[in-house]
Amino acid sequence: MKKNPLRKFVDSIAGHPDWLRRMYLTRMFRMKVKFAGTAGLDILDTDGQSVTFAITNRRKVQNHIGGVHAAAMSLLAESATGFIVGINLPGDKLPLMKRMNINYVKRAEGDLTAKAWLTDEQVQQMENQDKGEITVAVTVTDEAGNQPVECEMLWAWIPKKK
Template sequence: MSDKSVVLKTWLKLKNLPFGNWLFTKVVCFKAPYFGSMKPTVLDLRDGHCSAMVKNRRNVHNHIGTIHAIAQCNLAELCAGVMVDATVPYKTHRWIPKGMTVQYLAKVDTDVTAVAEIAMPRQWLDKEDLVVSVKLYNTRNELVFTADITMYITKKKEQKNKN
């Protein structure tokens, strides 16, 4: 039996297929429908790393025609959540977002790519706050947004055998 999470196994099956990234992203957005509103695309996923992008389209704009601050937060949370889900040992641990601190560094007037990363390998504790750093870049490779997303990681309770 594989030690890879369902999310990571699904990514590995789909990533090299035609439209595999698109299909994987659709699966993620089916599971967490709110993310679908910004029409993201997951670009890469592995232990400790996820990248995703959102196109600069009117439906993610604010009143001045740039990508809305909350759309940037949503992309950061999507990236961090998918990465954590693919990385945390799914058989023994679970996670939930606990908080987010963000910095808006520049207007986002192009497509935007988010990168979420944590140091690997790592020791997973029974209970911890994992801070995931997420950085968003415009198409000129300029850093336009940063987020530190705190994920609450806990060990799953052991289930007793029912005979």
């Protein structure tokens, strides 16, 4: 398996203090995904097979009733799933969002977090197949512990063009 630069970076900072690792991961991700920087997404933690992202309910990302905007919620879930797919794909493969289904089921209260994860089988599938697709599990919760959205993220991958 050809490790990708993103995974090498994640692995290289694994031993750093939590606050420094979070800062490095967040800055790196915001540099790669400009919209994540605009929205102020933060990476709180990753163990290489799961990741937790957060968004603060601040004016820049609010809807007309003072909650996190629906588009910002979907960005949060898409970013978390994309990150975990991105660090687990070999470097010669390109991740692509194929489909996302988001059901808004409850009004969100305050800041939001999204936790996305892969199974061992999904990681093996990405390592061993040139092309494929997987549904990445993600849970979005608000400050009250509620799940305001139900998300299904389908990611695909193809070989990178040489």
